[in-house]
Amino acid sequence: MRIVDFHCDVLSKLLEDESLSFEPGMSGKLDVTHGRLRGQKALLQTFAVYISPSRPDYRSLNPVLESIDLFYEKVLKQSGLRHIRSTADLEACMNQGLTGALLSLEGAGGLQGKLSALRLMHRLGVRAIGFTWNDANWAADGAMEPRGGGLTKQGAAFVKACNELGIIIDVSHLSERAFWDVAALSEKPIIASHSNAKALCDHPRNLSDLQIQAIFESGGVVGVTFVPMFLRADGHAKIEDVLNHMEHFCSLGGEEHVMIGSDFDGIDHYVEGLTHPGELAGLREAMIGRFSKTLTEKIWSGNAVAFLKRNLPAE
Template sequence: MKIIDGHCDVLLKMFENSSIDFYDPLNAELDVSFAKMKRSGVKIQFFAIYLAESMKQPNFDHYLEYINIFYQKIIANGRIALIRNRTDLNNVMNGSACGAILTLEGADAIRNHSLYTQILFHLGVRLIGVTWNYANWAADGVLEPRQGGFSREGKRFIKECNDLGIILDVSHLSVKSFWDVADLSQKPFVATHSNAKEVCPHPRNLDDDQIRALLLQKGVIGITFVPWFVKEKGAVIDDLVRHIEHICALGGERQLVLGSDFDGISQWIPGLENAGQFAHLAQHLSKYYKDEWIEGFFFRNWYDFLRVNLPPG
């Protein structure tokens, strides 16, 4: 079975530890490595540029450092190809190489510079989560105490991303910011790694009205493996299935995808500790769903979204 995973933080670990080798078959530092991707059949992996919260003065050069790591240490040998547009997507699907989509998690260092956004696009970034958990120049994040929405500059940024062909990710936005995107975006948007708040009441999960709005606008929601987004304590794979069931009950069976958040977590659901273990989730889902539905969750739904919403090429 082919798999598309919509979020991982491999680049953060490689930024913090330059000795990590993504292609080392014995790699133990990464949840997502090339060998683990191949073991599960991960055909396309999204790689996030995330500047850690401990970085007090993030600047645009930090983004460039991550992008340099991505090109030099993940893309350079040809076993993983960068996907920038629909042509690249088709080439990956028809070839032997795996694919990578470069994303940005937290637009803090863009600081309302349109040139920076354009440079990121030219360097291959195709999806941006505007905030991490807190506020920046553009919007409030989900844990920002004031719980505001987008600033005037942030609202311009929504249009700029729409015009360039950059997909917007609402996973870390405040509720007000989410609804600003829903109201203002002229293109479908996504939640790459969020679960259902009705099943687990974590602030990072989406409530039913948010999920319905995202589905109505032809977006996708990525089921994530962060244990405390799945269940408040003691999450297991069957608890993850409850989120899938709930989103499907809202009409999301063709828009539910995967967004593991591997390498962004220090605790794991037993049996889903790394990218080599997606088969365990498939086995649990097979008790409840036909193969066609599981193939949709694992691959087809992301693929159908990307082939419509990536730039033509």
């Protein structure tokens, strides 16, 4: 079983610290490294472009473009990695033992509502986009925005444009109202790349059962994340808590729709025994001990692969 992980924040760390490297043998400040991905023979890792609100250019396109440049210059230049733009790229990774690198955008503030900027993202290889981080921007309110607003007129236009371009819409950070706006407007499946179940942990970033079922009904997938405070209220999470959320998703009809979205490099404290990709073997063993082999394989990679085969362009 070769894992698919639908979210990490390596690019954000590379953007903030020029001294960091993604090269083999490097670790330290990075959770996800080339060596760890290749060491576990990972099938696919999604790299999110996340711009910290602490930056003075937070709402600018510049750091977005810088992050994408880092993706090309520091990530893709490593041996054994291939940029995933199409199903053909995915098939090559599966058949040749390569690790796929999917590029996503976590927060569209820097696009400033311009469809031309969205088209540019697509040309540069972005294949998934979340309109907000936790705050509000021109497109929508995020999950932590107190007013809890929905999509703006520009945000609605972006939903339609993403559908037309073939960019997957990620609802993980949206407010609940914006979530339902997207669910109603999108003619394509939607995903939550890194969110857990609110029924088990009542955090604003988690999804209600109705939201989860809406994603499944759209044909989308949900990535169980390793953020401790999204796993249990006290934040002291163990691997068992990760399994509990997986099991809850499956109880809602998600056996074909659950995947993994770790959020490595986006967290500063960890699930016990799950601090970087090199420790994923422990999670896999726990899954095999609790779930069937078939279900374990689906969550580990099968569901994500099947989703991408249905929703990426052929070439």
